[in-house]
Amino acid sequence: MSLQAACEAEVTRVRAGQTDGAHDLAHLRRVWSTAQLISGALGQGNLRVIEAAAFLHDIVNPPKDSPTRGQAAAASAAHAAAFLKGLDWADAxxxxxxHAIEAHSFSGGVPAETIEAQIVQDADRLDALGALGIARCFNVSGQMGRALFDPEDPLAEGRALDDRAFALDHFETKLFAIAQTLNTAPARLLAQERVAFMKAFREQLMREVT
Incomplete structure (x- = not known):
């Protein structure tokens, strides 16, 4: 069995019954694909380490509003370590x-100290931008019962941003900020295009609703 197949089988087992379309196997596959692009452009990174981290980084996936959400990356790292130990991986x-799994989380604040961690972090964060980022943002917001936007003030021109209430506010409160945290030049280049698309989408949305 390939490493990808083994990791996907473990994720499917651990997360049986979950229906989070923003953090499903398709998301993991995209992160791995993007990570390979970044690694190839840099000519750096242990692809075996990157692949395992890409597929296992969300294996512990509590709901976004769960009180345990802040510990999800650490819990995923611990689970991944035990799983890979069972596959006879070397301790190093x-x-x-x-480390790559712990460092991927935006809210966790763990610095990415290796090139593998930087690549996985960048690949995961890129999936929060562009058309995919928009789709995932509204998917998660729907899961949490948030409105698409504030119909009285969609762009928060006269109120405080509140992404706990309005999905569109999340663009400004987090997603655009993510683009400023990327580690590698290839990721930053991809982010420019994706952020531009998000801003164009928001402009189009405003034309349709105002």
Missing amino acids: DIKAVA
Whole structure:
């Protein structure tokens, strides 16, 4: 069995019954694909470590509004370490995967200290931008019962931003900020195009609703 197949089987087992369309197997596959692009452009990174981290980084996936959400990256890293130990991985590689998983989280604040961690972090954050980022943002907001936007003040021109109430506010409160945190030049280049699309989408949305 390939590493991807083994990791996907473990994710499917652990997350049986979950229906989070923003953090499903398709998301993991996109992160791996993007990570390969970044690694190839840089000519750096242990692809085996990157692959395992890409597929296992969200294996512990509590709801976004869960009080345990802040510990999800650490819990995923611990689970990944135990899983890879069972596959007879070397301790150094397991440690590298665990670090990449812990560092991927935007809210966790763990610095990405290796090139593998930087690549996985960038690939995951890129999936929060562009057309995919818009789709995932509204998917998660729907899961949490948030409105699409404030019909009285969609762009928060006269109120405080509140992405707990309005999905569109999340663009400004987090997603555009993510683009400023990317580690690598290839990721930053991809982010420019994706952020431009998000801003164009928002402009089009305003034309349709105002």
